[in-house]
Amino acid sequence: MRGFGNPTEIGVAHYLMMSIEEIGDGTAALPHTVGHFAGRPATLDADGRLGTGLLVANIDSIGGMTSGLAALPDWIVTTNLTVRRASSALTGPNGTGPLVFDTQVLRRGRSSVVTRVEVTNISGHGVASSWMTCAILTPEDGPPPFIRPIPRLERAEPTEPIYANSPSQFFNLTAGEQPGVISLEVEQRLRNPWGILHGGSSSVALDTAARSLIAGRPTVDDTPGIIVTDLAMHFLSPGRVGPVVAVATSNGKRGNEHLVRVEVRDLGADNRLMVLGMATVRSLEEEKSTAR
Amino acid sequence: MSLLGLESEIGNDGQIGGWLTLNEFMVSPDGSPRLAVVAMLVDALGGLCSISAADPDWAFTADMSVHLLPTGPMERLRTNLHVRRRGRRTLIIEADLFAEEERPAGSALLTFAIVPKPHHIADVHIDTTPGRRSMNRGSKVDQLQRPYIEELELTFRETGVASIELRPVVTNTVGALHGAVHASLVDETSASLGRALLGGEVVTHDMHLAYLELGLAGPLTATATVLGAACQDRLTTVVEVRDANGALSSHSTAEVTRI
Numbered sequence: 343m344r345g346f347g348n349p350t351e352i353g354v355a356h357y358l359m360m361s362i363e364e365i366g367d368g369t370a371a372l373p374h375t376v377g378h379f380a381g382r383p384a385t386l387d388a389d390g391r392l393g394t395g396l397l398v399a400n401i402d403s404i405g406g407m408t409s410g411l412a413a414l415p416d417w418i419v420t421t422n423l424t425v426r427r428a429s430s431a432l433t434g435p436n437g438t439g440p441l442v443f444d445t446q447v448l449r450r451g452r453s454s455v456v457t458r459v460e461v462t463n464i465s466g467h468g469v470a471s472s473w474m475t476c477a478i479l480t481p482e483d484g485p486p487p488f489i490r491p492i493p494r495l496e497r498a499e500p501t502e503p504i505y506a507n508s509p510s511q512f513f514n515l516t517a518g519e520q521p522g523v524i525s526l527e528v529e530q531r532l533r534n535p536w537g538i539l540h541g542g543s544s545s546v547a548l549d550t551a552a553r554s555l556i557a558g559r560p561t562v563d564d565t566p567g568i569i570v571t572d573l574a575m576h577f578l579s580p581g582r583v584g585p586v587v588a589v590a591t592s593n594g595k596r597g598n599e600h601l602v603r604v605e606v607r608d609l610g611a612d613n614r615l616m617v618l619g620m621a622t623v624r625s626l627e628e629e630k631s632t633a634r
Numbered sequence: 635m636s637l638l639g640l641e642s643e644i645g646n647d648g649q650i651g652g653w654l655t656l657n658e659f660m661v662s663p664d665g666s667p668r669l670a671v672v673a674m675l676v677d678a679l680g681g682l683c684s685i686s687a688a689d690p691d692w693a694f695t696a697d698m699s700v701h702l703l704p705t706g707p708m709e710r711l712r713t714n715l716h717v718r719r720r721g722r723r724t725l726i727i728e729a730d731l732f733a734e735e736e737r738p739a740g741s742a743l744l745t746f747a748i749v750p751k752p753h754h755i756a757d758v759h760i761d762t763t764p765g766r767r768s769m770n771r772g773s774k775v776d777q778l779q780r781p782y783i784e785e786l787e788l789t790f791r792e793t794g795v796a797s798i799e800l801r802p803v804v805t806n807t808v809g810a811l812h813g814a815v816h817a818s819l820v821d822e823t824s825a826s827l828g829r830a831l832l833g834g835e836v837v838t839h840d841m842h843l844a845y846l847e848l849g850l851a852g853p854l855t856a857t858a859t860v861l862g863a864a865c866q867d868r869l870t871t872v873v874e875v876r877d878a879n880g881a882l883s884s885h886s887t888a889e890v891t892r893i
Contacts, residue, residue, distance in 0.1 A: 428862025
């Protein structure tokens with residue numbers, strides 16, 4: 343494993359523009375951080391709501407960093423992550439606009455760290471709840487250099503045009519010929535500091551494939567009224583080469599909620615299975631028609 | 635595990651599956667198997683699967699995600715298990731669920747942590763040769779005269795808060811609260827909130843559960859809280875299980891729907 347690069351080179355973090363600060367004096371065995379996500383227009387849908395793919399990207403970023411603080415002088419990689427969105431924040435004003443990611447390490451074991459992330463809007467209404475597990479590894483060049491406690495870092499607004507693009511453009515997504523199939527071309531900005539595909543890149547591809555399947559059309563765009571409401575993701579192997587392809591299949595439904603299984607594979611690396619995900623995709627349109 | 639009629643099947647190719655024979659005491663108000671009993675099925679079969687996959691080491695459940703579909707009444711719930719990754723320190727197992735062998739009933743994803751085989755089970759031999767066998771010799775299933783959840787003897791202090799004493803029937807080989815009983819706590823504390831806030835009968839159908847510390851000091855207490863707010867016929871919960879010393883033993887989220 344190679345060392346941590348310059349954090350400013352992490353394209354996904356620049357796209358998300360979440361500022362993170364550590365709570366406490368930086369000596370806690372179970373670190374606690376808070377992330378402030380302002381919600382740049384490019385990252386939000388027409389209602390001002392963050393899609394689940396980018397929500398997971400934020401969770402992976404702050405949860406991974408906070409888990410890493412618990413692992414120092416070693417560092418971590420995310421092995422699996424779950425998220426569940428609050429039903430009350432899927433429509434209406436709750437869940438729109440700026441979000442707060444309250445992040446706390448729950449357990450630091452010999453080889454793994456478990457961390458929870460609670461997401462609220464700025465008035466404190468619960469938007470999503472997540473927990474994730476990270477494996478502890480020893481980086482070849484040491485862990486990233488942090489000043490403890492970590493002060494709130496306000497990122498400069500990126501000036502490159504790519505950062506003003508929609509998620510599908512930023513993450514280089516292309517729709518397949520069938521609904522539920524999404525391809526991602528790997529670019530440097532989509533990698534993490536270790537040079538492998540950022541977990542958030544995988545989550546965006548997975549989320550897009552799941553929504554496309556339930557929308558019933560090949561698309562990388564927003565799918566109004568169709569939202570991934572919960573997700574379990576297991577990172578099985580790193581994405582290195584690409585193209586990376588996410589394929590979603592339906593396992594059944596409960597009312598207007600579809601149980602969708604998604605495999606994300608690295609075609610350029612012998613079609614290796616990178617991520618296995620199980621998602622619930624809710625169709626608010628079906629909900630309305632049922633109510634009628 | 636002794637409360638439920640679980641069976642395992644190991645194929646000649648090493649493929650592992652199994653069944654849960656259901657009765658009226660193991661189902662949700664809609665007739666589908668309760669999340670509590672499904673969690674026991676996939677945890678037990680996943681454990682069996684892990685024995686071969688982790689050999690010569692041992693494995694214990696680190697986390698579990700379960701999604702259930704509304705199957706309605708059935709006689710038997712079938713699961714087929716697949717090892718999706720065997721790393722040095724973790725094992726990822728996927729469990730497909732079927733009603734009466736063919737109708738999709740949901741799925742589960744489990745992580746097992748691989749550890750050196752503990753001394754206290756060094757001499758324990760578990761039969762992993764091909765064949766079909768009962769997983770609970772001396773089962774009380776025939777004597778189950780009340781709902782499974784009642785058999786666990788949960789004590790509700792208030793809506794969404796339940797405690798459980800450590801007794802042999804709810805503990806694992808080291809005397810800690812059995813992992814699948816954590817799932818029962820998640821199921822029932824979430825459902826109790828659902829009944830109170832949504833009104834009427836409810837079902838807990840999805841769960842993401844992370845195990846943190848062994849629950850060795852009883853009683854253990856589960857506290858379910860609402861994420862956001864109840865919304866029409868749905869409720870999302872966060873559930874923490876703590877031991878008698880206040881240590882966090884598990885953390886989970888769940889989804890409840892009114893039926």
